Amino acid sequence: MVYIAGEEMTHYATELFVDQWIKPYFDISTWETYDLSCKSRDVTDDKVLHDAVEAGARIGAIFKEPTITPSTVQVKEMGLSKAFGSPNGAMRKGWNGITISRDTIHIKGIELGYKNQVLFERHAVGGEYGAGYNEVGAGTLLTTYLPDDNSPPFVVDKRDLTDDNNVVVVYHNPYDNVKELAHIFFGRCLEHKVTPYIVTKKTVFKWQEGFWSTMKEIFEKDYKDTFLKEGLLERSGNELTHLISDAATMQLIRWTDGGFGMAAHNYDGDMLTDQIAQVHRSPGFITSNLVGKSDDGSLIKEFEASHGTVSDLWNDHLAGKETSLNPLGLVEAMIGAMQHAAMLDVEKHPDDASKLEVKMKVLNFTETLREAMHNTFRYGQGTRDMSGPSGFSTEDFIGKVAWRLNR
Numbered sequence: 001m002v003y004i005a006g007e008e009m010t011h012y013a014t015e016l017f018v019d020q021w022i023k024p025y026f027d028i029s030t031w032e033t034y035d036l037s038c039k040s041r042d043v044t045d046d047k048v049l050h051d052a053v054e055a056g057a058r059i060g061a062i063f064k065e066p067t068i069t070p071s072t073v074q075v076k077e078m079g080l081s082k083a084f085g086s087p088n089g090a091m092r093k094g095w096n097g098i099t100i101s102r103d104t105i106h107i108k109g110i111e112l113g114y115k116n117q118v119l120f121e122r123h124a125v126g127g128e129y130g131a132g133y134n135e136v137g138a139g140t141l142l143t144t145y146l147p148d149d150n151s152p153p154f155v156v157d158k159r160d161l162t163d164d165n166n167v168v169v170v171y172h173n174p175y176d177n178v179k180e181l182a183h184i185f186f187g188r189c190l191e192h193k194v195t196p197y198i199v200t201k202k203t204v205f206k207w208q209e210g211f212w213s214t215m216k217e218i219f220e221k222d223y224k225d226t227f228l229k230e231g232l233l234e235r236s237g238n239e240l241t242h243l244i245s246d247a248a249t250m251q252l253i254r255w256t257d258g259g260f261g262m263a264a265h266n267y268d269g270d271m272l273t274d275q276i277a278q279v280h281r282s283p284g285f286i287t288s289n290l291v292g293k294s295d296d297g298s299l300i301k302e303f304e305a306s307h308g309t310v311s312d313l314w315n316d317h318l319a320g321k322e323t324s325l326n327p328l329g330l331v332e333a334m335i336g337a338m339q340h341a342a343m344l345d346v347e348k349h350p351d352d353a354s355k356l357e358v359k360m361k362v363l364n365f366t367e368t369l370r371e372a373m374h375n376t377f378r379y380g381q382g383t384r385d386m387s388g389p390s391g392f393s394t395e396d397f398i399g400k401v402a403w404r405l406n407r
């Protein structure tokens with residue numbers, strides 16, 4: 001599989017748990033590692049990002065640590081030659097990103113924010129993230145469309161700008177892969193037995209209608225009967241229900257029983273999943289998986305935690321203070337990547353029994369690892385976001401799980 005290294009606290013913690021939890025049991029020498037720290041991107045003039053994207057497309061199973069997208073202050077502090085952009089955009093593009101799936105993590109016997117699972121599907125491309133913009137004065141703004149098939153161009157939008165100071169923004173939502181997103185979302189909702197909701201702001205943002213209508217069309221055609229049979233639409237009036245994004249933000253706080261899934265555009269998904277992370281106690285209890293597609297049709301999956309590099313704890317660590325990082329999101333990402341890599345290897349070599357044997361070993365080991373972590377939480381030896389001030393430090397938690405694995 002591909003291992004993308006980042007920096008700060010999450011890099012430190014990941015190195016610790018790979019050393020203590022994985023290396024004693026697995027030969028990881030075939031992992032392809034790419035260092036996406038700012039320094040490494042600078043030294044290679046970002047070739048390393050290009051290489052990582054190529055490797056991900058070739059191999060199809062990727063683990064990624066959180067990375068820093070440097071601010072102007074950080075560019076100076078780290079002595080970088082320029083303000084490197086977010087690597088995530090290049091990855092979503094390079095791997096034909098369809099969706100970023102973000103789910104709550106649960107530990108049996110422990111109540112976190114949501115009692116039952118919450119799934120989220122965030123459209124991985126388009127919207128504000130890919131916007132073009134400029135600062136302009138008074139004048140007229142024309143947005144003109146030039147079709148590829150040489151049919152006549154037309155003006156999509158014309159507006160008169162009367163202020164002396166404006167920022168103008170153009171973006172688009174590429175909708176070709178929304179059908180695939182729908183299949184991934186409804187399939188996952190069925191697998192986890194939760195009620196699906198589609199979230200947009202289409203009442204005001206009229207251009208978002210297509211997202212809802214495509215999701216609805218796929219649902220009615222391929223999924224409705226099964227959802228009805230399974231009784232999964234009872235809470236939504238036996239129909240697929242649309243939620244305005246404002247309503248969704250409120251329901252996420254009220255529906256703490258969980259048991260539902262939401263699919264949304266890119267930016268709404270970004271915000272709403274941060275809210276889910278807070279309701280569910282900590283960003284450490286949420287997964288984040290980018291699902292894309294390779295040219296041969298197999299799924300490329302990149303697994304990461306939903307949080308950042310946890311700079312505040314890193315600064316504490318550098319200052320010699322004790323820290324307590326919850327590694328669950330990172331480890332679920334590692335587990336996901338290891339399992340997907342093993343599964344792809346079996347798919348690519350259907351006649352090679354040794355690949356199946358490796359897959360079974362990976363499944364066995366990753367289940368044992370998950371159990372060792374959950375037991376550590378269950379025995380009150382969790383990190384402080386979960387167990388309060390008496391919880392374990394970053395190093396002690398990792399050490400305790402290593403001890404449990406070794407018994």
Ligand code: NAD
Nearest residue numbers: 066067068069283284307308309310311312313325326385
């Ligand atoms: P963050 O997610 O790293 O931290 C936000 C807050 O949540 C902090 O108080 C942190 O201590 C806490 N927190 C997060 N995860 C935790 C965990 N597992 N255990 C315990 N506490 C946890 O976000 P930030 O501080 O805004 O960003 C730090 C850096 O991460 C920035 O440079 C940003 O660019 C980067 N970032 C990267 C990604 C990514 O690579 N996908 C995503 C978000 C932010």
